[in-house]
Every structure is written in C-alpha cells, then in structure tokens.
Amino acid sequence: MSLDTVKHAAGTPESAQPWKELGLKEDEYARIREILGRRPTGAELAMYSVMWSEHCSYKSSKVHLKQFGEKAPQTDALLVGIGENAGVVDVGQGYAVTFKIESHNHPSYIEPYQGAATGVGGIVRDILAMGARPVAVMDPLRFGAADHPDTKRVLPGVVAGVGGYGNCLGLPNIGGEVVFDPCYQGNPLVNALCVGVMKHEDIHLAQASGTGNKVILYGARTGGDGIGGVSVLASETFDSTGPSRRPAVQVGDPFQEKLLIECTLEIFREQLVAGIQDLGGAGLSCATSELASAGSGGMRVELDTVPLRDATLSPEEILMSESQERMCAIVEPGKVDRFLEICEKWDVIATVIGEVTEGSRLEIFWHGEQIVDVPPRSVAHEGPTYHRPYARPDxxxxxxxxxxxxxxxxxxxxxxxxxxxxxxxxxxxxxxxxxxxxxxxxxxxxxxxxxxxxxxxxxxxxxxxxxxxxxxxxxxxxxxxxxxxxxxxxxxxxxxxxxxxxxxxxxxSDCLNFGSPEDPAVMWQFAEATRGLADGCLALGTPVTGGNVSLYNQTGDQAIHPTPVVAxxxxxxxxxxxxxxxxxxxxxxxxxxxxxxxxxxxxxxxxxxxxxxxxxxxxxxxxxxxxxxxxxxxxxxxxxxxxxxxxxxxxxxxxxxxxxxxxxxxxxxxxxxxxxxxxxxxxxxxxxxxxxxxxxxxxxxxxxxxxxxxxxxxxxxxxxxxxxxxxxxxxxxxxxxxxxxxxxxxxxx
Missing domain, CATH: 3.90.650.10 (PurM-like C-terminal domain)
Structure with a gap:
C-alpha cells in the first residue's frame, strides 16, 4: 500500500476514507476537508479522529463547562487554572500544589487490571508535566451490584491495577471511595487522582516556543497497545455483548514510569525544558498538536525517528497509539546534549523527533514524505462544539x-x-x-x-x-x-x-461521569449538575482548577446515575x-x-x-x-x-x-x-x-x-x-x- 502523502491527498479528493470507523460524524469529516482545503491524509484523519473525540475535545460538554470560568470565585491562591495538564494552587511558604482527577472507565471494564493501572499512570504524568513531584494518589471507584458475578471479575482486577501501579511507583494511596450500584454494572467508574508538590518557580506549561528548539520524545517505546483508546472506547456507548476491544486498552509499566519521573525531575532541576507535555489520551497526536498550538510558531516532526516496540506500525498507528510512560519536551539546541545525558543516566530512551519552526503549521514527515500539514489549533483546540438538545425527563x-x-x-x-x-x-x-x-x-x-x-x-x-x-x-x-x-x-x-x-x-477538581450526550435526558442531567457545581464553587470560594468529563457511560439505553465526583x-x-x-x-x-x-x-x-x-x-x-x-x-x-x-x-x-x-x-x-x-x-x-x-x-x-x-x-x-x-x-x-x-x-x- 502506497504512502498517503499530503501531495497525494491533494490530487485524489474522491478517495474513500474510514472516517466513520474512526468515530467521526459526516459533518465533522466535511469540516476537516474545509479546514485543509482538501481531503485529509490517513495520518491527518487519524489525528483529527482522536483529538476531536468526546474524550479529548469535550465537544458536547464545553458549552456547559465554561461556567467554571465565568463563575469562578476570586482567589489569590489559584496559580494555574483550567486549560493546562492540571491546576496549581498556592499553599504558602513558597510551595505550590497541583492536583487533578480523571477517568479511565471504559478501559477498566474491558481489561480491569491494565485499565485501572494505566489510569493511575496517566494522571501521575499529568502532575509531573506541571513540574511537580507526585506525592500521593486517590481512587474513587464505582462498581455494579456487589453480589453480581461480573463484579468479582472487575473489582479485584481494578483494585490490583490501582495498587500494583501506585505501589510500584512508591506513591501512597491516601483516599477514595468504593461504591456499589446496579446502574454501574456494565459501566464501572474508575476515577484516579494525583497530587504533586513544587515551588512556585518550578511550574512548567505545555507550549512549544522558540524557533529551532528541539522536540524530544522520551520514555517507553511506542507500541500497538491503546490505539484509538480515547476515540474508540471513551467516546461511544457500550453495546450489550460485554467486554471487547482489548487492543484499545493501554499496557502499563510502573517501573518505567518511576524512571521517567526521576529523570524528568532532574531535567527540571537543571532547567533544560522550554515546554513539556505528557503522552496520554491521543498519544503523539495530542502532544505535538497541543504543544504547537500553545506555542508561538509551528512544528516539524520526523515520525520515522520515533522508537518503536513494533516495527510494523503504520504512521497512523504511531500517531494514535496511547502507549504509556512517554513524555514530549521542547529543548533549546544548546541543552539537548545534557538532556540526553540525564535520560541515559536513568535508562530512559530519548530521541530528537523534530523542531519548532517559524511557520504556523504542524508538519509531520515519514521517511522524507510529508504526511501531515495542518494548523495545530484546528486539531488541538478548535474541534466541534455541540449544543446538544437537553430536556428534563418525563x-x-x-x-x-x-x-x-x-x-x-x-x-x-x-x-x-x-x-x-x-x-x-x-x-x-x-x-x-x-x-x-x-x-x-x-x-x-x-x-x-x-x-x-x-x-x-x-x-x-x-x-x-x-x-x-x-x-x-x-x-x-x-x-x-x-x-x-x-x-x-x-x-x-x-x-x-x-x-x-x-x-x-x-x-x-472534578470528574463528571454521565451517560450518552445524545440522550436529551442525560444532557439535562449534565447541564444541571455542571450548573450546580459552578454555583456551589462560587458560593464556597473554591475554584475549579481542572478535571475531566466522561460521557457514554451507558449500555444500550441504560445510563449510569449521573455521577459528578468532586475532589x-x-x-x-x-x-x-x-x-x-x-x-x-x-x-x-x-x-x-x-x-x-x-x-x-x-x-x-x-x-x-x-x-x-x-x-x-x-x-x-x-x-x-x-x-x-x-x-x-x-x-x-x-x-x-x-x-x-x-x-x-x-x-x-x-x-x-x-x-x-x-x-x-x-x-x-x-x-x-x-x-x-x-x-x-x-x-x-x-x-x-x-x-x-x-x-x-x-x-x-x-x-x-x-x-x-x-x-x-x-x-x-x-x-x-x-x-x-x-x-x-x-x-x-x-x-x-x-x-x-x-x-x-x-x-x-
């Protein structure tokens, strides 16, 4: 199969593409073509599909989430708010604390151990990416009926995954919840929280600035696990046939993550990075587009330089893979050698995969052929916005x-x-x-x-x-x-x-767990809960610093109870x-x-x-x-x-x-x-x-x-x-x- 390059895409506008299979709607695919002025390449289609998924783009929820900013109480304690990997709060004596809660619900039903373990790993890297040392984790969990046979499959696996990963990282698990209800039978909720500590001056943000600065991918090799994890698993409703799609669940290695943590903290101490982003949901598609979008220029990436666990992976699969224990850093040329030395010391693979450019495009190449040429904001921050119909149920x-x-x-x-x-x-x-x-x-x-x-x-x-x-x-x-x-x-x-x-x-921080946004009753529940939380935070003087929305927690037409989890x-x-x-x-x-x-x-x-x-x-x-x-x-x-x-x-x-x-x-x-x-x-x-x-x-x-x-x-x-x-x-x-x-x-x- 010949490579689908940008030039080839421009010359073959009628080529059929699997946009539906990748979770895109027909009008979303049409919008991508409008943005690019041509059909997307296969690699571009892969990037848009994961970044425009419900899990990454918040396309059904962001019209309601904006209340958290509009109604935010005034406080001097908030140092970094919504929009970064995690919020940061001043706690006095020059210390700042960052914390966030996220979901790994669908993967944990399909593969309980790895789903829960990689949920812990992902939230820990969010905290690390802010410049903080992770110091503790928590795990609010919800399962189906306690006496249901499938609960015996899901709960022990989830608990073992949370404990196995967190214990190996040496992070204390200091709290959480375990709740049983039949409504969670096919949709358990596995929410994970991490808290980290740093000094004010150590805060890092996810942005790629400085023309000529290098893009370094470091951590684990990229494999075939977790491909399409966010778009395939977290952005649609389960059917009634039970667990499936195991390849879309990431596989974690906590020992690799421990090395990554210590390596990254040493890199921070030596002030070697100009911007940093962890690789979680949407993998390289997310890291490259978000870093470039938040920066002042463009980015060029040589995708064939990415270290792989599986040499047969296609460019699309590399961009969609959610393999764990990976970070992406922006480093000035004069600091690259020292950056690589520290990575070698910690036995962490590090590779220069690109650089920041003067332009305004994210360009990705595969063995010299251009396969991506997109405005990064259109991928990372300008996805669809849905005003879903909602109505109080009868x-x-x-x-x-x-x-x-x-x-x-x-x-x-x-x-x-x-x-x-x-x-x-x-x-x-x-x-x-x-x-x-x-x-x-x-x-x-x-x-x-x-x-x-x-x-x-x-x-x-x-x-x-x-x-x-x-x-x-x-x-x-x-x-x-x-x-x-x-x-x-x-x-x-x-x-x-x-x-x-x-x-x-x-x-x-909050994790808002709900059923399908395509159900007006569920969207009413979401709208009301979000309004209640925003009003409550304003009254109590506690700003929302960030969080997560998990939708499609539904099997057939049976949605979970609306479950806003608040940290x-x-x-x-x-x-x-x-x-x-x-x-x-x-x-x-x-x-x-x-x-x-x-x-x-x-x-x-x-x-x-x-x-x-x-x-x-x-x-x-x-x-x-x-x-x-x-x-x-x-x-x-x-x-x-x-x-x-x-x-x-x-x-x-x-x-x-x-x-x-x-x-x-x-x-x-x-x-x-x-x-x-x-x-x-x-x-x-x-x-x-x-x-x-x-x-x-x-x-x-x-x-x-x-x-x-x-x-x-x-x-x-x-x-x-x-x-x-x-x-x-x-x-x-x-x-x-x-x-x-x-x-x-x-x-x-």
Missing part, C-alpha cells in the same frame, strides 16, 4: 414524588437495632479494608491521615509540617433525584471532609494538629453540629432496608457548610476537639460506628429533644458533623458555636465497649465490627 417528577417518607420505619427497638446492623454491614457502608489494605498508604513516610479517614492528609514540608488534605465524594443516587442539588452535595461533602481534618478547603484540596499549616475520626479517649463528650431533619430521599437506609430510590435529596445550605467548616478548623487549630467525622451516607449511626470502631471505644448516645430515634440515627441531612470534645473544652467550644450561630447539642459520651442508644438498644463493638468487616471479603473471596 420521569423526573414521578421519581421525586415517590418520597422516601412513605417507607415503613422500624416498629420497635428490636427492628431499629436490626436495621442499624443491616446498614453498617451493607456493601456501601461496610469497611473497605479488603480494598485499601492492598494499597500502600504510608510509603514515603509523609502520610498523616489515610483511608478510612474523612480526608487523606500528606506532609509536604518536614521542617514546618505544612500539609495538604484531599477528599473525593459523589453520590449518584442524590444526583439521579436532583442533578443540581446532587452535584452541590458532592462538593459540600468533600469540602466538609477536608475541614473535618482541620484543613482549610482551597480548590476543586477538594485543603491546606493545613501544621499536620501535627490534624483531627482524626477515631473516638480514642473514654469520657470525652460527643457533640452533634448542625440541624437534623426528616431527610431520607436517596439515603442509605432507603436503599438497604427498602431497595428504594425516590423523593428529593437532602437540602443544601452552602453558607451553613462554610460556617461548619470554619468551626471545625478553628476547633482543631485551638486544640478544642480530639476527633471529628462528617455526617453523610448512612447518617449519624454510620459516623458513630466508624469513629467507635476506629478508636476501639464505645459510645452512649441520647436522642436529643425534638427528634425520634429513627430520624436521629438515619437522617442524611447535610451540613453536619460529630466531634469528640474533652470535658474541659466543652464550654469553650459550645460558646464558639453559639457566638457564630451554629447549632450544637451534646448527644453522648465515649464510654464502654458498645454503641448504646439510651432507651432503645445496645450493640457490642465486637458485633458491630463483625458486621462491618465481613461483607466485602464475603462477597469477593
């Missing part, structure tokens, strides 16, 4: 009218006790230690808090004990009932989790003052902060006891969330509270159970006046937390709450070896612990 009113308040409540204390045990032992509320024990949470020695704490906390400066806290949250059941409120509840919970450890929330980053001046969740001192008082109302829509109780989803989710009061956070942070800073735990899924009894089991101490609880025991235990009203306070600090703490208008009530004391609700029941910790710990191993082993 069934939404019926769903919301099916209020959980109609469900039968426990008739007596014995039933109440049984439902508590059922709740804390249910798959979503049970201990996830079977999962988290496969992750190294304390490698590097800087992890201060990790799963199952409310937030992961990492020390970033050993001299001052400056640290950062991170939490991820999302409740698809809430978002199904009301996408706007559901997104704000996800934000509020992550914000609250960070504050519960004593850290001040600063910024947000909140906070800063704590001294990690020695962090607040854990464990009830560790008998005799301390347990205080409930916030208001408890009859709110059971989407609750864990309604799911576990009645398999019900309906009504409205808990109301959101973002001013109350800010006030609660301020109280939790002040109480931690001033030494007034010894433990804190937010109230969310499962309500108060879930939080008390977790704090008691974590500390090995029981609790005696008293139902406050005005509440019945059932509402007290199971309500999921937002804006609440429990704290453990030494008796000597009770007055000072409650006075602070009263002065600032935050409701507070004493609900019990840490005591004994059981959780007792006065006048109702007592459950020994041994019995609670057995119910809490046995579920996940029993389902998966």
């Amino acid at each position: 069934w939404q009113d019926t769903l919301q009218a099916d209020d959980a308040g109609r469900l039968a409540r426990p008739a007596n204390a014995e039933e109440l006790r049984a439902q508590v045990l059922a709740l804390v032992g249910s798959p979503n509320q049970a201990s996830k230690s079977w999962v988290t024990d496969q992750y190294d949470r304390f490698v590097q020695g800087n992890t201060v808090l990790a799963q199952p704490e409310d937030s992961g906390v990492v020390r970033i400066d050993a001299d001052t004990n400056l640290g950062v806290a991170l939490a991820t949250d999302g409740n698809g059941r809430y978002a199904k009932l009301d996408p706007y409120t559901g997104a704000q509840l996800a934000l509020a919970e992550a914000y609250r989790n960070v504050a519960a450890t004593g850290a001040k929330p600063l910024a947000v 909140v980053l906070g800063v704590i001046d001294d990690v020695n003052r962090r607040t854990p969740m464990a009830f560790s001192e008998q005799g301390q008082l347990i205080l409930l902060l916030g208001d408890t109302r009859e709110e059971f829509g989407g609750s864990a109780w309604s799911q576990v006891v009645h398999d019900h989803l309906g009504g409205l989710p808990p109301a959101v009061d973002l001013e109350r969330e800010k006030l609660l956070a301020e109280i939790l942070i002040s109480g931690s800073r001033d030494g007034m509270i010894d433990a804190a735990h937010d109230l969310s899924d499962g309500g108060l009894i879930q939080a008390v159970t977790e704090s008691c089991l974590r500390g090995g101490n029981g609790a005696r609880l008293v139902v406050p006046d005005g509440l019945d025991a059932f509402t007290f235990l199971f309500s999921e009203s937002a804006g609440r937390a429990i704290v453990a306070v030494p008796r000597s600090e009770e007055l000072r703490f409650t006075d602070m709450c009263g002065a600032r208008g935050l409701p507070v009530s004493r609900i019990g004391v840490i005591d004994g070896d059981a959780v007792e609700v006065q006048g109702e029941f007592a459950i020994p910790l041994a019995e609670l612990g057995a119910a809490h710990e046995a579920t996940i191993p029993g389902l998966l082993v």
